[in-house]
Amino acid sequence: MFHIFHYQPLRLITQNSLSSMCLKLMLSRPVAFAQIWKSWFSSHSLLGRKNIILMGPPGAGKTTTGRIVGQKLDCPVIDIDDDVLETTWNMSVSEKLQDVGYEEFLEEEGRALLKFSASGSVISLSGSNPMHAAGMQHIKKNGIVVYLDVPTTVIMSRLTSKGMDRIVGLSPGVSLKDILQFRKQFYRRWFDIRVLCGGDVAAEVVAEKVLDAVKRYQDSELETFISTRSSRSGRSTEGNSHKLYFSDVVTQGLALDGGLFVPERGLPKFTAEEWQGLIEVTYVERAQVILERCIHPADIPASKLAEIIATAYGENFSCSKVAPVRHLAGNQFLLELFHGPTASFKDFALQLVPHLFAYCIPRSCNYLILVATSGDTGSAVLDGFSRLHDTDKQRIAVVNFFPEDGVSPIQKSQMIGYQKENAWSVGVKSDFDFCQTAIKQIFTNSDFTGFLTVEYGTALAAANSINWARLLPQIVYHASAYLDLVHQGIISFGSPVDICIPTGNFGNMLAAFYAKMMGIPIRKCICASNENNVLTDFIRTGVYDLRGRKLISSFSPAVDILKSSNLERYLHGIANEDGQLVTQLFNQLENQGHFQLRKDLLGKLQQDLVAGWCSDEDCLAAIHSVYSTTGYILDTHTAVAKVVADRLQDRTCPIIISSTAHYSKFAPAILRALRIAEINQNPLSQLHLLSSYSALPPIHWGLLETLKKTGNGDHQVCAADMSVLMSHIETLIQNHFM
Numbered sequence: 001m002f003h004i005f006h007y008q009p010l011r012l013i014t015q016n017s018l019s020s021m022c023l024k025l026m027l028s029r030p031v032a033f034a035q036i037w038k039s040w041f042s043s044h045s046l047l048g049r050k051n052i053i054l055m056g057p058p059g060a061g062k063t064t065t066g067r068i069v070g071q072k073l074d075c076p077v078i079d080i081d082d083d084v085l086e087t088t089w090n091m092s093v094s095e096k097l098q099d100v101g102y103e104e105f106l107e108e109e110g111r112a113l114l115k116f117s118a119s120g121s122v123i124s125l126s127g128s129n130p131m132h133a134a135g136m137q138h139i140k141k142n143g144i145v146v147y148l149d150v151p152t153t154v155i156m157s158r159l160t161s162k163g164m165d166r167i168v169g170l171s172p173g174v175s176l177k178d179i180l181q182f183r184k185q186f187y188r189r190w191f192d193i194r195v196l197c198g199g200d201v202a203a204e205v206v207a208e209k210v211l212d213a214v215k216r217y218q219d220s221e222l223e224t225f226i227s228t229r230s231s232r233s234g235r236s237t238e239g240n241s242h243k244l245y246f247s248d249v250v251t252q253g254l255a256l257d258g259g260l261f262v263p264e265r266g267l268p269k270f271t272a273e274e275w276q277g278l279i280e281v282t283y284v285e286r287a288q289v290i291l292e293r294c295i296h297p298a299d300i301p302a303s304k305l306a307e308i309i310a311t312a313y314g315e316n317f318s319c320s321k322v323a324p325v326r327h328l329a330g331n332q333f334l335l336e337l338f339h340g341p342t343a344s345f346k347d348f349a350l351q352l353v354p355h356l357f358a359y360c361i362p363r364s365c366n367y368l369i370l371v372a373t374s375g376d377t378g379s380a381v382l383d384g385f386s387r388l389h390d391t392d393k394q395r396i397a398v399v400n401f402f403p404e405d406g407v408s409p410i411q412k413s414q415m416i417g418y419q420k421e422n423a424w425s426v427g428v429k430s431d432f433d434f435c436q437t438a439i440k441q442i443f444t445n446s447d448f449t450g451f452l453t454v455e456y457g458t459a460l461a462a463a464n465s466i467n468w469a470r471l472l473p474q475i476v477y478h479a480s481a482y483l484d485l486v487h488q489g490i491i492s493f494g495s496p497v498d499i500c501i502p503t504g505n506f507g508n509m510l511a512a513f514y515a516k517m518m519g520i521p522i523r524k525c526i527c528a529s530n531e532n533n534v535l536t537d538f539i540r541t542g543v544y545d546l547r548g549r550k551l552i553s554s555f556s557p558a559v560d561i562l563k564s565s566n567l568e569r570y571l572h573g574i575a576n577e578d579g580q581l582v583t584q585l586f587n588q589l590e591n592q593g594h595f596q597l598r599k600d601l602l603g604k605l606q607q608d609l610v611a612g613w614c615s616d617e618d619c620l621a622a623i624h625s626v627y628s629t630t631g632y633i634l635d636t637h638t639a640v641a642k643v644v645a646d647r648l649q650d651r652t653c654p655i656i657i658s659s660t661a662h663y664s665k666f667a668p669a670i671l672r673a674l675r676i677a678e679i680n681q682n683p684l685s686q687l688h689l690l691s692s693y694s695a696l697p698p699i700h701w702g703l704l705e706t707l708k709k710t711g712n713g714d715h716q717v718c719a720a721d722m723s724v725l726m727s728h729i730e731t732l733i734q735n736h737f738m
Helices: 015-028 030-047 062-073 080-089 093-100 102-114 133-140 152-162 176-190 203-218 246-252 272-276 283-294 302-312 346-350 353-360 376-386 409-417 432-443 446-456 468-487 507-517 534-541 567-574 579-592 599-608 616-630 636-648 663-673 683-691 703-710 722-737
Strands: 002-005 051-055 077-079 116-119 122-124 143-149 193-196 225-227 261-263 325-329 332-336 366-372 396-403 423-428 458-462 497-502 522-529 543-545 594-596 609-613 655-659 716-718
Touching (some): 051 062, 051 203, 062 077, 077 080, 080 093, 080 122, 093 102, 102 116, 143 203, 193 203, 225 246, 283 468, 302 353, 325 616, 346 353, 346 376, 346 468, 366 432, 376 396, 396 432, 396 722, 409 663, 409 703, 446 458, 446 722, 458 722, 468 655, 497 507, 507 522, 507 567, 522 534, 534 543, 567 579, 567 599, 579 594, 599 609, 609 636, 616 636, 616 663, 636 663, 716 722
Parallel strands (some): 051 122, 051 143, 143 193, 332 655, 366 396, 366 458, 396 423, 423 716, 497 655
16 A cells, blocks of 8 residues: 655654754744744644645646645645555556547546645645546545635647546547546545635745635634624623634524624635636526625535535526626616526525524524515525425524515515425514514524523524525625626626615625625715605615605515615725724614714715615606617616616616616516506416516516416415514414424
């Protein structure tokens, strides 16, 4: 068997003699002693007896990078091709491949790997090693597998220049690109860490990225979360300094002090080269790369995260591009976010979050998810949690509170129709702001939550955008939209774009801002409101004022919101994480109905955000105008954004308008915009009428089926009273978990 162990001479010396030798060296040559000690401590603290295993396609630079990493850590470097395979076979790899053929080569390569062991070393695998499962399982037991992810076009260029004489699987009729694409599935199966490597990145830079990635992998302490109402030290304004990680904030939802969770060290940043490496890949691949950087592998390993993402964005979405970008007119582009099962942008988070949640929660406790919705979240969260495995549905349930008379008829039909054995809808005789505030108060009511835990073994959690995990998938589609424009040749990478989003609770807008912070060249984020334009007034004046304002029912109900929860996260960021200031502002809003930003903070805000609003009449007019000129039907929320974009864009760069829902969810308003005189009140009849227009996009694939199944389904309705809501929650827990 082929063994290599890290040579550790200091361990062969007795403690007394070691102390004597160290003392003599330290006194006679202090600089040399310091360098030796630093080198020894660096490699041993990072590696221990583990190996760093570099994996990737041929031409990824594994051998060169491995040598540099080994030099930096002062540890052995092993190249599987040169030091193991060719030594074992007594011939070159290319000769062996020519001698035995493709399939036998993989088997013999795998057998050689099974006989190999090493410790405390940097190991560069061959490009085909990951295709032998048993061999990879063996070598991974004592190592951290680092995937050098290089764009396929770059690899092809490198291999072409080298003659491609050592590529396992290359044969007449099989293209190099096909081989590289085929192998990706094996690389994704085995890696612990991904390092993005652009085409022009020097090996020295890649080696540093490998070391940084390994350090991150080994130290989850670097990625903790704090409340927006915490001080800069991370201590809550209520004195709580307990460290929280991604898995904690996913399950807890809302901070105990009433604030929202944010990463203590901020979001990861991608270089321009790293973003450009994602231009050619699929939406699912982009999602995995971005989310790997945002979720520590100690919380969710890369392999499990890949499985979750593939499940979330696979067959559940009707469009293979998941979130396609469509040219509308002039410099305006639509980001279509309605191809999920419930026809709104909420599906991007809520097809993913239930699986993240199920993985992160302890097995010893049941969980009831509380959700408040202004329309689209309800059906999305019900559908998402109902898709969990049966064993998870037994311990995870969800209840959705929505304003009984504040959503569209089709939205209500969806929320009723998506009820399952672990998912229920409750109509509340009030508006969305009451529902959202009530849930926040329930979470911070320690007597009630403690009672549920002790009496029923059940904890409460949130799935609204107050939950950090809800925001991450939204960052992905904003980044992806920009990369799609680059891929389509509309812009070159680095050219700015504006983004316009119909905005109520500020979560979607915040995700776009986060994408900008992570390196996507977004110039301005344009907030589009309907007549509930408190955000527009705030962005323009710095005054958030709810005094005397009443919620106005509109044709765009998902943004019929006066209290924008995620604004708190944004303000925490521009205030340099001043939790005391954030606490002061939102306590004042709660108690007095208003607050005003300092002038310096308003200046920062207005560098990032601009805002406008749109009346119902202008919304319907925009739908009619766009349909008349393009044959495309906007939903009412997208129409609000279109109107505001027309008014505020300066036309010096492309503008991406978030199309947040499918128009068929708002059939009565759409039919009115299209100037249909008589509108049948039956939602199913309305959809059939819309389908006769043969418009773009066609009627949503899932809505007709949902409405057919719903019929006159039942749901509970309750008064706008906290004690009544709490009683409903307790009853649902008793019925499901006991």
